[in-house]
Amino acid sequence: MTVADYMAACLHHPEFGYYASRPRLGAEGDFITAPLVSQMFGELIGLWAAETWMRMGSPSPFRLVEMGPGDGTLMSDVLRAVRAVPGFLDAADLWLVETSPPLREAQRARLGELQWTDALAGVPDGAPLVLIANELLDCLPARQFVRTETGWAERRVGLAEGGLAFGLSPPPNGFMPSDAAPGSLLEWSEPTAMLGAEVGRRIAADGGAGLFIDYGRSEPGYGDTLQALVAHQKVSPLERPGEADLTVHADFPTFALAARKVGAGATPILEQGEFLRRLGIAERAAALAAARPDKAEVIGRQLARLVEADQMGSLFKAVVIHTQSLAVPGFE
Ligand SMILES: C[S@@+](CC[C@H](N)C(=O)[O-])C[C@H]1O[C@@H](n2cnc3c(N)ncnc32)[C@H](O)[C@@H]1O
Numbered sequence: 001m002t003v004a005d006y007m008a009a010c011l012h013h014p015e016f017g018y019y020a021s022r023p024r025l026g027a028e029g030d031f032i033t034a035p036l037v038s039q040m041f042g043e044l045i046g047l048w049a050a051e052t053w054m055r056m057g058s059p060s061p062f063r064l065v066e067m068g069p070g071d072g073t074l075m076s077d078v079l080r081a082v083r084a085v086p087g088f089l090d091a092a093d094l095w096l097v098e099t100s101p102p103l104r105e106a107q108r109a110r111l112g113e114l115q116w117t118d119a120l121a122g123v124p125d126g127a128p129l130v131l132i133a134n135e136l137l138d139c140l141p142a143r144q145f146v147r148t149e150t151g152w153a154e155r156r157v158g159l160a161e162g163g164l165a166f167g168l169s170p171p172p173n174g175f176m177p178s179d180a181a182p183g184s185l186l187e188w189s190e191p192t193a194m195l196g197a198e199v200g201r202r203i204a205a206d207g208g209a210g211l212f213i214d215y216g217r218s219e220p221g222y223g224d225t226l227q228a229l230v231a232h233q234k235v236s237p238l239e240r241p242g243e244a245d246l247t248v249h250a251d252f253p254t255f256a257l258a259a260r261k262v263g264a265g266a267t268p269i270l271e272q273g274e275f276l277r278r279l280g281i282a283e284r285a286a287a288l289a290a291a292r293p294d295k296a297e298v299i300g301r302q303l304a305r306l307v308e309a310d311q312m313g314s315l316f317k318a319v320v321i322h323t324q325s326l327a328v329p330g331f332e
Pocket residue numbers: 019025033034035036067068069070071074097098099100103118119133134135136139140
Protein backbone atom coordinates (compact mmCIF):
# COMPACT_ATOMS: atom_id res chain seq x y z
CA MET A 1 0.00 0.00 0.00
CA THR A 2 1.10 3.60 -0.41
CA VAL A 3 2.53 5.39 2.63
CA ALA A 4 -0.62 7.56 2.62
CA ASP A 5 -2.89 4.49 2.76
CA TYR A 6 -0.71 3.07 5.53
CA MET A 7 -0.97 6.33 7.52
CA ALA A 8 -4.74 6.47 7.06
CA ALA A 9 -5.14 2.86 8.26
CA CYS A 10 -2.78 3.32 11.24
CA LEU A 11 -4.62 6.46 12.37
CA HIS A 12 -8.24 5.86 11.43
CA HIS A 13 -8.98 2.13 10.94
CA PRO A 14 -12.31 1.83 12.81
CA GLU A 15 -11.08 -1.00 15.07
CA PHE A 16 -7.30 -0.76 15.22
CA GLY A 17 -6.52 2.85 14.23
CA TYR A 18 -4.68 5.04 16.74
CA TYR A 19 -7.26 7.85 16.84
CA ALA A 20 -10.19 5.45 16.54
CA SER A 21 -9.11 3.30 19.48
CA ARG A 22 -6.38 4.63 21.77
CA PRO A 23 -5.32 8.28 21.30
CA ARG A 24 -3.19 9.27 24.30
CA LEU A 25 -2.41 13.01 24.50
CA GLY A 26 -0.49 14.72 27.28
CA ALA A 27 2.46 14.20 29.59
CA GLU A 28 1.28 10.68 30.53
CA GLY A 29 0.45 9.82 26.90
CA ASP A 30 2.35 9.60 23.61
CA PHE A 31 2.79 13.27 22.67
CA ILE A 32 2.17 16.75 24.00
CA THR A 33 0.78 19.71 22.08
CA ALA A 34 1.01 23.49 22.61
CA PRO A 35 -2.35 23.88 24.43
CA LEU A 36 -1.23 21.16 26.85
CA VAL A 37 2.08 22.96 27.46
CA SER A 38 0.34 26.09 28.76
CA GLN A 39 -3.04 27.82 29.01
CA MET A 40 -1.36 30.88 27.47
CA PHE A 41 -1.48 29.27 24.02
CA GLY A 42 -5.28 28.81 23.98
CA GLU A 43 -5.95 32.16 25.62
CA LEU A 44 -3.99 33.99 22.92
CA ILE A 45 -5.71 32.00 20.17
CA GLY A 46 -9.02 33.01 21.79
CA LEU A 47 -8.07 36.68 21.69
CA TRP A 48 -6.89 36.22 18.10
CA ALA A 49 -10.34 34.78 17.25
CA ALA A 50 -12.18 37.64 18.96
CA GLU A 51 -10.03 40.33 17.31
CA THR A 52 -10.49 38.64 13.91
CA TRP A 53 -14.27 38.56 14.43
CA MET A 54 -14.31 42.28 15.32
CA ARG A 55 -12.24 43.13 12.21
CA MET A 56 -14.81 41.15 10.18
CA GLY A 57 -17.45 43.60 11.48
CA SER A 58 -18.68 41.43 14.41
CA PRO A 59 -21.04 39.30 12.26
CA SER A 60 -23.91 37.46 13.96
CA PRO A 61 -24.25 34.59 13.57
CA PHE A 62 -20.81 33.27 12.66
CA ARG A 63 -19.45 29.72 12.83
CA LEU A 64 -16.73 29.26 15.44
CA VAL A 65 -15.08 26.01 14.34
CA GLU A 66 -12.24 23.94 15.72
CA MET A 67 -10.86 21.12 13.60
CA GLY A 68 -9.12 18.28 15.47
CA PRO A 69 -9.83 19.53 19.01
CA GLY A 70 -7.92 16.69 20.80
CA ASP A 71 -8.94 16.53 24.46
CA GLY A 72 -10.76 19.91 24.29
CA THR A 73 -8.12 21.90 26.18
CA LEU A 74 -7.56 24.45 23.39
CA MET A 75 -11.29 25.22 23.02
CA SER A 76 -11.73 25.40 26.79
CA ASP A 77 -8.93 28.03 27.05
CA VAL A 78 -10.33 29.89 24.02
CA LEU A 79 -13.83 30.06 25.54
CA ARG A 80 -12.47 31.34 28.87
CA ALA A 81 -10.47 34.08 27.13
CA VAL A 82 -13.36 35.35 24.97
CA ARG A 83 -15.96 35.52 27.76
CA ALA A 84 -15.09 39.17 28.32
CA VAL A 85 -15.60 40.13 24.64
CA PRO A 86 -19.12 41.63 24.32
CA GLY A 87 -21.35 39.78 21.86
CA PHE A 88 -18.76 37.21 20.71
CA LEU A 89 -20.19 34.09 22.37
CA ASP A 90 -23.79 35.11 21.68
CA ALA A 91 -22.99 35.37 17.98
CA ALA A 92 -20.93 32.16 17.85
CA ASP A 93 -22.42 28.96 16.43
CA LEU A 94 -19.81 26.53 17.82
CA TRP A 95 -18.78 23.38 15.92
CA LEU A 96 -16.12 20.76 16.59
CA VAL A 97 -14.81 18.76 13.63
CA GLU A 98 -13.56 15.47 15.05
CA THR A 99 -13.22 11.97 13.59
CA SER A 100 -12.13 10.14 16.75
CA PRO A 101 -14.94 8.69 18.96
CA PRO A 102 -12.79 8.55 22.15
CA LEU A 103 -11.62 12.14 21.64
CA ARG A 104 -15.22 13.31 21.08
CA GLU A 105 -15.96 11.79 24.49
CA ALA A 106 -12.99 13.62 26.04
CA GLN A 107 -14.22 16.87 24.47
CA ARG A 108 -17.75 16.29 25.78
CA ALA A 109 -16.38 15.63 29.29
CA ARG A 110 -14.38 18.89 29.26
CA LEU A 111 -16.68 21.20 27.31
CA GLY A 112 -20.20 19.83 27.79
CA GLU A 113 -22.75 19.09 25.07
CA LEU A 114 -21.74 20.78 21.79
CA GLN A 115 -22.15 20.21 18.05
CA TRP A 116 -19.87 17.67 16.39
CA THR A 117 -19.27 16.70 12.77
CA ASP A 118 -16.57 14.54 11.23
CA ALA A 119 -15.75 16.84 8.30
CA LEU A 120 -15.80 20.57 7.58
CA ALA A 121 -18.53 19.91 5.00
CA GLY A 122 -20.81 19.05 7.95
CA VAL A 123 -20.62 22.63 9.28
CA PRO A 124 -23.55 24.52 7.70
CA ASP A 125 -22.52 27.18 5.18
CA GLY A 126 -24.14 30.60 4.78
CA ALA A 127 -22.37 32.38 7.68
CA PRO A 128 -18.76 33.59 8.08
CA LEU A 129 -16.18 31.30 9.66
CA VAL A 130 -13.64 31.79 12.41
CA LEU A 131 -11.76 28.50 12.35
CA ILE A 132 -8.83 27.22 14.39
CA ALA A 133 -6.81 24.01 14.05
CA ASN A 134 -3.69 23.05 15.96
CA GLU A 135 -1.76 19.96 14.88
CA LEU A 136 -4.38 18.77 12.41
CA LEU A 137 -2.40 19.07 9.15
CA ASP A 138 0.35 16.71 10.38
CA CYS A 139 -2.25 13.90 10.63
CA LEU A 140 -3.23 14.19 6.95
CA PRO A 141 -1.77 11.25 5.02
CA ALA A 142 1.09 11.82 2.54
CA ARG A 143 2.53 9.66 -0.22
CA GLN A 144 6.30 9.41 -0.50
CA PHE A 145 8.36 9.35 -3.71
CA VAL A 146 12.07 8.50 -3.88
CA ARG A 147 14.52 9.55 -6.56
CA THR A 148 16.58 6.49 -7.46
CA GLU A 149 19.59 6.29 -9.81
CA THR A 150 17.17 5.39 -12.62
CA GLY A 151 14.26 7.78 -11.93
CA TRP A 152 11.41 8.36 -9.50
CA ALA A 153 9.73 5.52 -7.58
CA GLU A 154 6.91 5.44 -5.04
CA ARG A 155 7.66 4.19 -1.56
CA ARG A 156 5.23 1.54 -0.37
CA VAL A 157 4.60 -0.51 2.74
CA GLY A 158 4.27 -4.26 2.40
CA LEU A 159 4.85 -7.59 4.12
CA ALA A 160 8.34 -9.05 4.18
CA GLU A 161 9.85 -11.83 6.20
CA GLY A 162 9.72 -10.74 9.81
CA GLY A 163 7.07 -8.04 9.44
CA LEU A 164 6.32 -4.85 7.55
CA ALA A 165 8.92 -3.33 5.24
CA PHE A 166 9.29 -0.42 2.84
CA GLY A 167 9.59 -1.17 -0.86
CA LEU A 168 9.50 0.76 -4.13
CA SER A 169 7.15 0.65 -7.10
CA PRO A 170 6.95 2.67 -10.32
CA PRO A 171 5.33 6.08 -9.74
CA PRO A 172 1.84 6.77 -11.10
CA ASN A 173 1.51 7.89 -14.72
CA GLY A 174 2.18 11.57 -15.19
CA PHE A 175 4.21 11.94 -11.97
CA MET A 176 6.84 14.53 -12.95
CA PRO A 177 8.35 16.56 -10.12
CA SER A 178 11.42 18.69 -10.79
CA ASP A 179 14.58 16.66 -10.94
CA ALA A 180 16.52 15.93 -7.76
CA ALA A 181 19.66 14.13 -6.63
CA PRO A 182 19.41 10.34 -6.17
CA GLY A 183 18.25 9.55 -2.64
CA SER A 184 15.94 12.61 -2.44
CA LEU A 185 12.49 11.92 -0.96
CA LEU A 186 9.42 13.96 -1.87
CA GLU A 187 6.19 13.93 0.16
CA TRP A 188 2.81 14.75 -1.35
CA SER A 189 -0.37 14.98 0.72
CA GLU A 190 -3.46 15.12 -1.48
CA PRO A 191 -5.75 15.62 1.59
CA THR A 192 -3.68 18.71 2.52
CA ALA A 193 -4.28 20.26 -0.91
CA MET A 194 -7.96 19.27 -0.76
CA LEU A 195 -8.46 20.78 2.69
CA GLY A 196 -6.69 24.01 1.64
CA ALA A 197 -9.06 24.26 -1.32
CA GLU A 198 -12.13 23.44 0.81
CA VAL A 199 -11.27 26.04 3.48
CA GLY A 200 -10.42 28.54 0.73
CA ARG A 201 -13.73 27.99 -1.08
CA ARG A 202 -15.76 28.31 2.13
CA ILE A 203 -14.00 31.51 3.12
CA ALA A 204 -14.13 33.01 -0.38
CA ALA A 205 -17.91 32.38 -0.39
CA ASP A 206 -18.94 33.09 3.23
CA GLY A 207 -16.06 35.24 4.54
CA GLY A 208 -13.90 34.78 7.60
CA ALA A 209 -10.53 33.35 8.58
CA GLY A 210 -8.98 29.98 9.43
CA LEU A 211 -5.82 29.69 11.55
CA PHE A 212 -3.70 26.54 11.13
CA ILE A 213 -0.72 25.89 13.40
CA ASP A 214 1.50 22.84 13.09
CA TYR A 215 5.05 21.60 12.75
CA GLY A 216 6.07 21.69 9.16
CA ARG A 217 7.82 23.35 6.28
CA SER A 218 7.41 26.90 5.03
CA GLU A 219 9.17 26.21 1.70
CA PRO A 220 8.73 23.30 -0.70
CA GLY A 221 11.52 20.78 -0.10
CA TYR A 222 12.72 17.20 0.09
CA GLY A 223 13.06 14.95 3.11
CA ASP A 224 11.47 12.01 4.91
CA THR A 225 9.38 13.40 7.80
CA LEU A 226 7.26 10.31 8.55
CA GLN A 227 7.44 9.94 12.32
CA ALA A 228 5.90 7.61 14.90
CA LEU A 229 5.73 8.45 18.61
CA VAL A 230 4.94 6.18 21.54
CA ALA A 231 5.26 7.59 25.05
CA HIS A 232 7.21 10.61 23.67
CA GLN A 233 9.81 8.31 22.07
CA LYS A 234 10.36 7.99 18.33
CA VAL A 235 9.81 4.43 17.11
CA SER A 236 10.05 3.03 13.58
CA PRO A 237 6.87 3.98 11.66
CA LEU A 238 6.47 0.29 10.77
CA GLU A 239 7.03 -1.09 14.24
CA ARG A 240 3.70 -0.64 16.04
CA PRO A 241 0.94 0.16 13.50
CA GLY A 242 -2.09 1.65 15.24
CA GLU A 243 -0.30 1.95 18.57
CA ALA A 244 1.78 5.01 17.67
CA ASP A 245 0.87 8.53 16.64
CA LEU A 246 2.01 8.67 13.01
CA THR A 247 2.59 12.04 11.36
CA VAL A 248 4.38 13.94 8.60
CA HIS A 249 5.46 17.57 8.56
CA ALA A 250 2.62 19.86 7.48
CA ASP A 251 3.07 21.07 3.89
CA PHE A 252 2.11 24.73 4.45
CA PRO A 253 3.03 25.95 0.92
CA THR A 254 0.72 23.38 -0.72
CA PHE A 255 -2.08 24.16 1.76
CA ALA A 256 -1.85 27.95 1.26
CA LEU A 257 -1.52 27.72 -2.52
CA ALA A 258 -4.63 25.52 -2.77
CA ALA A 259 -6.64 28.14 -0.84
CA ARG A 260 -5.29 31.03 -2.97
CA LYS A 261 -6.15 29.18 -6.19
CA VAL A 262 -9.86 29.17 -5.27
CA GLY A 263 -10.03 32.86 -4.42
CA ALA A 264 -9.15 33.17 -0.71
CA GLY A 265 -6.23 35.09 0.73
CA ALA A 266 -3.43 33.32 2.61
CA THR A 267 -0.97 35.04 4.92
CA PRO A 268 2.76 34.43 4.81
CA ILE A 269 3.81 31.36 6.81
CA LEU A 270 5.05 32.62 10.18
CA GLU A 271 7.04 30.79 12.84
CA GLN A 272 4.96 30.01 15.95
CA GLY A 273 7.38 31.86 18.25
CA GLU A 274 7.06 35.06 16.22
CA PHE A 275 3.27 34.70 15.89
CA LEU A 276 2.76 34.23 19.64
CA ARG A 277 5.11 37.12 20.46
CA ARG A 278 3.11 39.40 18.16
CA LEU A 279 -0.09 38.32 19.97
CA GLY A 280 1.49 39.33 23.29
CA ILE A 281 2.59 36.06 24.91
CA ALA A 282 5.51 37.68 26.78
CA GLU A 283 3.13 40.19 28.40
CA ARG A 284 0.62 37.43 29.24
CA ALA A 285 3.39 35.35 30.85
CA ALA A 286 4.55 38.35 32.90
CA ALA A 287 0.98 39.00 34.12
CA LEU A 288 0.48 35.34 35.10
CA ALA A 289 3.84 35.27 36.89
CA ALA A 290 3.04 38.50 38.78
CA ALA A 291 -0.27 37.00 39.95
CA ARG A 292 1.42 33.73 41.02
CA PRO A 293 5.08 34.43 41.93
CA ASP A 294 5.39 30.83 43.20
CA LYS A 295 4.69 29.65 39.61
CA ALA A 296 6.95 32.18 37.86
CA GLU A 297 9.67 29.65 37.07
CA VAL A 298 7.21 27.13 35.57
CA ILE A 299 5.54 29.87 33.51
CA GLY A 300 8.97 30.96 32.23
CA ARG A 301 9.72 27.39 31.15
CA GLN A 302 6.33 27.06 29.41
CA LEU A 303 6.89 30.36 27.59
CA ALA A 304 10.33 29.21 26.42
CA ARG A 305 8.90 25.89 25.22
CA LEU A 306 6.30 27.63 23.06
CA VAL A 307 8.45 30.40 21.55
CA GLU A 308 12.17 29.57 21.65
CA ALA A 309 13.71 28.61 18.32
CA ASP A 310 15.33 25.46 19.72
CA GLN A 311 12.02 24.28 21.19
CA MET A 312 8.61 24.72 19.47
CA GLY A 313 9.17 28.30 18.28
CA SER A 314 10.71 27.67 14.84
CA LEU A 315 9.65 24.18 13.76
CA PHE A 316 6.00 25.08 14.37
CA LYS A 317 4.42 27.53 11.93
CA ALA A 318 1.15 29.43 11.57
CA VAL A 319 -0.82 30.40 8.47
CA VAL A 320 -4.25 31.99 8.08
CA ILE A 321 -6.62 31.51 5.14
CA HIS A 322 -8.81 34.61 5.00
CA THR A 323 -11.20 36.87 3.12
CA GLN A 324 -9.00 38.81 0.68
CA SER A 325 -9.76 42.19 2.27
CA LEU A 326 -9.21 41.15 5.92
CA ALA A 327 -6.11 42.37 7.77
CA VAL A 328 -5.40 39.32 9.94
CA PRO A 329 -4.20 39.93 13.52
CA GLY A 330 -0.58 38.88 13.95
CA PHE A 331 0.18 39.15 10.22
CA GLU A 332 -0.30 42.82 9.39
C1 LIG B 1 -2.40 15.80 17.19
S1 LIG B 1 -4.07 15.90 17.73
C2 LIG B 1 -4.17 17.64 18.12
C3 LIG B 1 -5.19 17.91 19.19
C4 LIG B 1 -5.39 19.36 19.59
N1 LIG B 1 -5.66 20.24 18.48
C5 LIG B 1 -4.21 19.88 20.37
O1 LIG B 1 -3.53 20.78 19.89
O2 LIG B 1 -3.99 19.40 21.49
C6 LIG B 1 -4.94 15.75 16.19
C7 LIG B 1 -6.44 15.94 16.28
O3 LIG B 1 -7.00 15.92 14.96
C8 LIG B 1 -8.02 14.90 14.89
N2 LIG B 1 -8.03 14.44 13.50
C9 LIG B 1 -7.13 13.66 12.87
N3 LIG B 1 -7.44 13.51 11.57
C10 LIG B 1 -8.58 14.22 11.37
C11 LIG B 1 -9.41 14.49 10.24
N4 LIG B 1 -9.12 13.95 9.04
N5 LIG B 1 -10.49 15.29 10.41
C12 LIG B 1 -10.78 15.83 11.63
N6 LIG B 1 -10.03 15.61 12.72
C13 LIG B 1 -8.96 14.83 12.61
C14 LIG B 1 -7.60 13.91 15.92
O4 LIG B 1 -8.62 13.03 16.30
C15 LIG B 1 -7.17 14.86 17.05
O5 LIG B 1 -8.27 15.43 17.71
